[in-house]
Amino acid sequence: MVMTLVNARCALVSIMIYGGLISIPTAYGDLKSLDDAAMSDISGQSGITLEMDLGVSADSVSYFDDGKGIHLEGFRVGSATDPNGQAYHLVMIDIGNDASLNLDYLVEDRRIEFGDIRLAGAPGVSMGGLFFDHSLQGTFRLRSGGALGGSGYTFDSAYTMTGGRLGYRTNGNEFFLDDITMDVEALGVTLDVVGSTLQLRAPRVVGSWEVGAIRFSGNPLNHGVSADVSSGLTLPSYGGMSGHFDLTSATDIQAGGRDGEGLRIDSETTIHSASFLYHDDGNVVALRDITGYYDVNDLRIDVTTDPKGREALGLTLGGVQGEFNVGAVEMGGNGKSLGQVNVSFILEDRIFNGESYRNAVFLQGGGHPDAGPQGLRLATEWSLRLSDLSYTEDGNRVIFSGLQSWGRGDVTVNVTREGVKNGTQFFDGLRVGFEGIKAGYRINGLRVGSDDAPLQGGTELLLALGFYPAYEFELDGHVTLGPGGASGEGITINSDIQISNGRAAIIAAPYDSGSGEAPQKGLWITDLDYDGHLRSMTVDVTEEGLAIVKGEAWSSMDIGNLRVGDKLAGASFGRFVLQKYELGSSMTIVPGGAGEVCAGGVGGTESACTASGGVWENRGEEGITVKLKQILARAVSDDKKNAFTWETNRKTDASGNPINGSGNQLVLNDIYTSDGGDFDGDGVDDNTFGVRTDLAVDVYRTRVVKKEDGADSLGVVGSRGDEKIMDSSAPEGYRYVADPGQSDQANRPLGFAVKAESRFKELSINNIDLVHPVGGAQTAVYGVKMQNFDIKANLTATPIP
Amino acid sequence: MKMLPKILFLVVVSSLAGGGRSAIAELSLLPDERLSEVSGQGGIYLSGDISINEMGGPVENSYFGRCSDAGKKCGARFAYRLKETGGWMVLDEIRGNFAFEGLTLRVRNIDSGFGGDGELFNRDVLELGLPNTVRFNDVRFKIASSSTARPTDPGFQQTDIFSVEMRGEVIMEGNLLVFPTGNP
Numbered sequence: 001m002v003m004t005l006v007n008a009r010c011a012l013v014s015i016m017i018y019g020g021l022i023s024i025p026t027a028y029g030d031l032k033s034l035d036d037a038a039m040s041d042i043s044g045q046s047g048i049t050l051e052m053d054l055g056v057s058a059d060s061v062s063y064f065d066d067g068k069g070i071h072l073e074g075f076r077v078g079s080a081t082d083p084n085g086q087a088y089h090l091v092m093i094d095i096g097n098d099a100s101l102n103l104d105y106l107v108e109d110r111r112i113e114f115g116d117i118r119l120a121g122a123p124g125v126s127m128g129g130l131f132f133d134h135s136l137q138g139t140f141r142l143r144s145g146g147a148l149g150g151s152g153y154t155f156d157s158a159y160t161m162t163g164g165r166l167g168y169r170t171n172g173n174e175f176f177l178d179d180i181t182m183d184v185e186a187l188g189v190t191l192d193v194v195g196s197t198l199q200l201r202a203p204r205v206v207g208s209w210e211v212g213a214i215r216f217s218g219n220p221l222n223h224g225v226s227a228d229v230s231s232g233l234t235l236p237s238y239g240g241m242s243g244h245f246d247l248t249s250a251t252d253i254q255a256g257g258r259d260g261e262g263l264r265i266d267s268e269t270t271i272h273s274a275s276f277l278y279h280d281d282g283n284v285v286a287l288r289d290i291t292g293y294y295d296v297n298d299l300r301i302d303v304t305t306d307p308k309g310r311e312a313l314g315l316t317l318g319g320v321q322g323e324f325n326v327g328a329v330e331m332g333g334n335g336k337s338l339g340q341v342n343v344s345f346i347l348e349d350r351i352f353n354g355e356s357y358r359n360a361v362f363l364q365g366g367g368h369p370d371a372g373p374q375g376l377r378l379a380t381e382w383s384l385r386l387s388d389l390s391y392t393e394d395g396n397r398v399i400f401s402g403l404q405s406w407g408r409g410d411v412t413v414n415v416t417r418e419g420v421k422n423g424t425q426f427f428d429g430l431r432v433g434f435e436g437i438k439a440g441y442r443i444n445g446l447r448v449g450s451d452d453a454p455l456q457g458g459t460e461l462l463l464a465l466g467f468y469p470a471y472e473f474e475l476d477g478h479v480t481l482g483p484g485g486a487s488g489e490g491i492t493i494n495s496d497i498q499i500s501n502g503r504a505a506i507i508a509a510p511y512d513s514g515s516g517e518a519p520q521k522g523l524w525i526t527d528l529d530y531d532g533h534l535r536s537m538t539v540d541v542t543e544e545g546l547a548i549v550k551g552e553a554w555s556s557m558d559i560g561n562l563r564v565g566d567k568l569a570g571a572s573f574g575r576f577v578l579q580k581y582e583l584g585s586s587m588t589i590v591p592g593g594a595g596e597v598c599a600g601g602v603g604g605t606e607s608a609c610t611a612s613g614g615v616w617e618n619r620g621e622e623g624i625t626v627k628l629k630q631i632l633a634r635a636v637s638d639d640k641k642n643a644f645t646w647e648t649n650r651k652t653d654a655s656g657n658p659i660n661g662s663g664n665q666l667v668l669n670d671i672y673t674s675d676g677g678d679f680d681g682d683g684v685d686d687n688t689f690g691v692r693t694d695l696a697v698d699v700y701r702t703r704v705v706k707k708e709d710g711a712d713s714l715g716v717v718g719s720r721g722d723e724k725i726m727d728s729s730a731p732e733g734y735r736y737v738a739d740p741g742q743s744d745q746a747n748r749p750l751g752f753a754v755k756a757e758s759r760f761k762e763l764s765i766n767n768i769d770l771v772h773p774v775g776g777a778q779t780a781v782y783g784v785k786m787q788n789f790d791i792k793a794n795l796t797a798t799p800i801p
Numbered sequence: 802m803k804m805l806p807k808i809l810f811l812v813v814v815s816s817l818a819g820g821g822r823s824a825i826a827e828l829s830l831l832p833d834e835r836l837s838e839v840s841g842q843g844g845i846y847l848s849g850d851i852s853i854n855e856m857g858g859p860v861e862n863s864y865f866g867r868c869s870d871a872g873k874k875c876g877a878r879f880a881y882r883l884k885e886t887g888g889w890m891v892l893d894e895i896r897g898n899f900a901f902e903g904l905t906l907r908v909r910n911i912d913s914g915f916g917g918d919g920e921l922f923n924r925d926v927l928e929l930g931l932p933n934t935v936r937f938n939d940v941r942f943k944i945a946s947s948s949t950a951r952p953t954d955p956g957f958q959q960t961d962i963f964s965v966e967m968r969g970e971v972i973m974e975g976n977l978l979v980f981p982t983g984n985p
Contacts, residue, residue, distance in 0.1 A: 457907070460845045507844060507908050507927075522908050523927055561985060564908060565925025572985035600850045600900050614850075649984045658985060676860060676951065689859065704846060707903050707933060720933075751846075759859045762951075782885045785950040787878040788858030788865045795849035800905050 047094030047102075053086035054078070054110075061114075065303035066260040070313055073126075074115020080133035080165070080224065081109055100143035107136040109163075111224065116374065118365060119303070121311035125366035128170035128374040128415075131224050134180070135163045147201050152192035158185040165224055171372030172220030173415040175430045178237075179212025179226070198253040208244040213237040216483040218417030218428055236483035238491050239541070240279040246272040257302035258316045265299040271324070280541035281488040286335075289327025296320050304362075306379040312362035319348035320359070329591075333543035336591035339393030339622040339699075350385045352406040352440070353472075357383035367414040368433050368478075370422035374414075381408040384441075393593065394620030396699040396750050399447040400459060402510075407439025409475070416480065427494040429482030434497075440472035442520065444510045446799055448750040449726060453733055458799025460507050461752050470505040470520060473528070485540035486549055493537040502528030503567045524567040527560025545590035545625075554581045554640045560660065574648035575660055581640040583633040585690065593623020593698035594755035599794045619753060623698040631690035635670040635766075642671040651773075662773050670766035676787065693758040700753035701746070702796035706736055724749055751798030759790045844907025848932075852898030853877060864952040868896075876942070880950050889947045891959065897940030897967070905930030911978070929977040940967040 055078040062071045079085030087110035094102040113131035138159025146152015164180025184207035192199045215235040219228055227234050251267040274290040298318025306312045323344040328337040349358045360381045367375015384405040391398055412433035416426040446458040459469035475497070482492035508522035536551030557578045563570035598604070601614015609616045635641030650663035675686040704724040711717045718724075718736025725737045726747045737744050768781035857867040857875035866873025876894035883890075905928070912923040947959040 457844050460906070507906065509908065521910065521925060564927050564980060565910070570925060571981040573981045574985040602852075602855065602898075663984075676862070677953065692859075702848065703902070704848075705903055707905075707930065754849075761858075761860050779885070780883070782882050782887070783889075783950065784879075784881045785889075786880075787951065788854070788860040788874075789877040790854050790856075790858045791851065792855060793849060793851045795847055795851075798846045800844040800846050800907060 047092060050089070050091040050093065052089050054089050055086035062120075063303065065257060065262050068303040068305075068311065069120035070303050071118045071120065072114040072116075073118055074113070074129065076115075077110065077112050079109050080111035080163075083223075085109075087111070096141075096143075098143060100141055103140040105136065105138060105140065107134070110134055110136075119311040119313070121305075122365055125364075125373050125375075127363065127365045127376050128168060128367075131165070131167045131169070131176075133163065133165035133224055134161050136161050146192035147190035147199070148192045148194065152190055152199075154188060154190050156187045157189065158187075159183075167224055168415060169223070170367060170374035170376075170415045173417050174215075174217040174222060174224070175415045176215055176217075176224070177211045177213075177241075178215045178235075179240075180209070181212075182209040183207050196254055200249075200251040200253070202247070202249045202251075205247045205249065206245065208242075210242040211240050213240050213489070214483070216415070216429055237489045238481070238483045239281075239485075239489040241277065242279065243274065243276040245274040247274075248272065256300075257304070258300040258314065259302060259304060262300055262302035262304075265296065265301070267296045267299075269294055269296075278541065280485065280490050283333050283541040283543060284330070285541050285546060286328070286330040287326045288330065290324060291327075292322060292324035294320060294322030294324075306362035306364070307381075308379065310362070310364055310379065312364045312379060315361045315363070317347065317359040319346065321346045321348075331541060331589065331591055332545040337622050338591045338624050339391060342390040342392070343387065345387040346385045348383065348385050350383045350404075350406070352383070352404070355406075357381060357406045357408065359383055367412045368416075368424070368431065370424035371414040371416055371426060371431070372421070376413040378411040378413070379409075380411050380437075382406065391699065393622035393699050396701070397449060398461075398699050398750060398752070399451070399453075400443050400462065401447050402444025402512075403441065404444075404511075405439070405441035407437060409437030409439070410435040411437070412478075425496075427480040427482060429480045429492070429494075431478055431480040433478040434475045437475040438473075439475065440470075442470035442505075442508070442511050444512060448799070450728075453726075456799045457509065458751075458797075461797050461799075463506065468504040468506070468525075469508040470511075470522070471502070473502040473504075474500045476500075484538075486538040486547070487540070490538055490540040493534055493539065495532075495534045495537075497530070497532045499528065499530035502526075502530060504528060505567070519566050519568075521565055522567070524563045524570060525559045526563050526567055526572075529556075529558040529560070531556045542588075545588055547586065547588045549586040550582055550584065552583055553585065555579070556639070558660070560658070572658075574646060575650065575658070575663070577643075577645040577647070579639075579641055579643040581633050581635070581642050582631055583687075584631045586629045588627040590625040590627065591623075592621060592625060592696075594619045594625075594696035594753065595621075597753075597755055597794060599796075617700070617753075619696075619698040619700050623696060625694065625696045628693040628695070629690050630673070630693075631687055632671055632673045632763075633687065634672045641669075644668040644671070664773070665769075665771035667769040667771055667777070668765050669769060672764055672766075673760055674762040674764060676762045689761045691758065691760040691763065693756065696755040698753045698755075699750055700796070701748040702751050702753060702798055704749050704751075704798055726750075749798050751796050754793070754795045754797070756793045756795070757790070760786070762787050763789070844905060844928075847904045847906070848902040850898055850900035854896045855898065862953055874952075878952070880947060882950075889950055891943075891945040891947045893943045893945050893959070893961070894964075895942040897942075898938050899940060900936045900938075901932035902934065903930070903932045924980060926978040926980040929979070931973040931975055931977060933972065933974055935971045935973055937967045937969060937971065941965060 056076065058075040060071045060073045061075045062069050077087065079087050088108040090106040092104040096102055111131055111133045113129065115129045117127040136159050138157065141156045143154050144150060145154055161180065161182040164182065165176055165178050166180065167174050167176025186202055186205045188203050190201045215226065215237050217228065217235050219230055221229050247269055249267060249269040251265065254264040256262060256264050270293045271291055276287045278285045297320065300316045302314045304312060304314040306314065326341040329339060329341060330337045347359050349356065358381055362379040364377040364379065366373065366377050382405065384403065387403040389400045389403060412435065414431045416429065416431045418428045419426055443459045446456055446461065447453045462469055477495065477497035479493060479495040482494065484490055484492055502525065504525040505520065506523040506525065508520045511517055511520050532555035534550060534553050538549045540547045559576040561572035562574065562576055563572050565571060597617045597619055598609035598614040599617055601609045601612035603609035603612050603614065606616040632642045645665050645667045647663045647665045650658035650660065652658055673687055673690045675689050677685060679686050706718045706720055706722045706724065709720050714732045716732050716734065716736065719738065722736035722738050723740045724734055725740055725744045726734050726749055763786045765784040767779050767783065769777040769779050771777045854876050858865060858877055864874055866875060868875035874894050876896040879892040879895065880889040882888060907928055908925055909928050910925050911919045913919045941964065943961050943964045945959050945961045949957045952959065
């Protein structure tokens, strides 16, 4: 391993021990100011005071690993506001009675940056530049003796960072965190060498942080500034972030990469408490009361080549295991919670569908080839061996168990600005591109109530939340996250996504139902080609919740075969094509579910509901409400329209595969919404109401009755009409009860309770055609017009007993 | 050889032995060897009630209004036409609600039963387990013919042909089995 510093220039003497190096270990810890007692401990009354202006620059800092190099070009430490200036440093050094080294330091207006990062074996492309601005005030105490005795070190650190700015720059465009403040306190951190391992132990790291704004600049003249240098206007913001943390961590560092030279890192981190808040014009999405842990096993860092032989900085992982609990997910202005979320996971090597997958990222220069020479390309591979996801609201818990995911392909990252370059349309913002990603996921089953509940089917319930229970696909395209929402701060999304050879389950049996892994039986969308486009979709946190407004959205979902049974060999219902074209559709996610509901009856009070034959239910404060408005626009082209096609009796090619377009088709053409007339006098029917759907989703206990006499699939005996009652003392976790009392009713099975209302003023189909491959299209229905619909539903969905 | 008839939708008023067994498993992370102990069956069980235009729809004009307004129609309207320049067939004033309990949806393999035909059939089907009882309450609509698609269009004329009202319970037992047949 060799490190070189080429053409270095020091403006003034620098004692780098505090300037650069101290901030690195403290980054492991939390940032709270030391109290007065601690300060008096580590600050002497006498010592040396150093005051200096520091400026360091180097054309290149290089790191070599087994002969392969990575070069950090345009390295500079100096003023954040003056490209030619120095950063002010004030350091008071004192030696304590116990021979400890005590530093009080003040750093003002410092920028540390790399103009570009380049791999020696990849000429012509680079990863782009990074810059980090900050002012620091803090203390640092170093004394001999680590966790294992006298040969190590112990240090205490506390600092406050203000005016922070952390940015990424490619091809003249910047994406950066602005106005960062941070307080961190890490006491009793030890450093020991055990054999060939450097052991870093941080028994307690606490801190809080805030990012005032996340900004984008498309003006090459700007560099690390909050306001555009040409117009003077404040750069647009995605919003801000804040949080706190209280951690304990243990990290081992060893020499040796996956191949030859390199670095190995193992770590264990416990999150005692943490929070994360996203701010948008004063409203927040908050993840509160976060606890958990994660253990990183055998992370190796090498300068190497990826599996395709491309030069890369490789991060390869032996495994990661962890668990996170989020005590409350809040959004909107009133602090209401959706509920709690728990995720446990194991990332490690595994074979999926006969192929071996691991967890690795190979960082390369370039990004999207048309965006310019600077950018980031991540040759990525992942293997999520097992994960459980649970959602709890008002004390009721549903667990999606046995989630597995795998995939590999390239992800590109560029900061881009609006325009067509080399034939590719780019948009303002952070562009995340996908190239040749082949991936998939699947869920084995569902558990309700508690960790020891029996595993059962029912992953289809995820469809209510917009997720398929299992999905394999090939992905290309991009999502570009631009700054600014519908008003003020927020996010604007433009995307073009293509999915090919997709296989998604609508209904899926477990992938392992007791006798080892087996192909999942289900109802499958297969041979799926999806082409979807979004323009100017805004995401804002509002007083009500999370508001998503689509500008223009069009897509084509071409299902080559809808199969029942096996996803590859199951019999097919034929081909289905769903085209969508929407203008101004929106979705708002609101915390809180249905609240008080009259199920099966009518009435706004318990007595009125009961009198009508309904059941009055209080589904609690938590839950999720989704308000949808879908404006289906009239057709403007073959690509931009709403239509549905069912094709069967297709001819086959030499391989026996159906040829799309060669069969008979039923086509519902040009489906659109309307307000029912031209009320604004512009000569075109108004289309502002659309199809409005409110969905309130709760996890709630529901009545499930036995449909037949005798034993069910698990051998539990009951009579037709008996209720299923959960009972942990019963062998299978439940029993059947003919006439459940109040205590039994409190143990009814949990499922998803959905209160829905869907309304539209007018929904039309222009024509319904029957298409013959030779005879062409014959119109069967010359128009369908549906008016004045208001459909309400109270549905409960549980796994099949 | 007796085979199940090759029709797209097959209603079987019978119950067959269920699909895979579900099993008890633990809820912490499971290694592969533990996954093999897990069993279960896919599918969901649905109960609930659905109402159409309980208090009226979203349109307020000279024709449509709230149900409390006796001079207006508060039901939904569905119109279609089979000739390019012809009149419109209409289902008008659609209202009502119905409730059901225990509609199930899953995929299952039929390889036994049906008097021996199941073994020969040996295919996967989409099974809709019908709710034993569907309760209808004040479900009503009118069949009509109309000169225009919208009742607010100029020259609108409509002839009501007959009305339908339904109240009570419908017994729906057994399973609806759906499976593909023919050339996809």
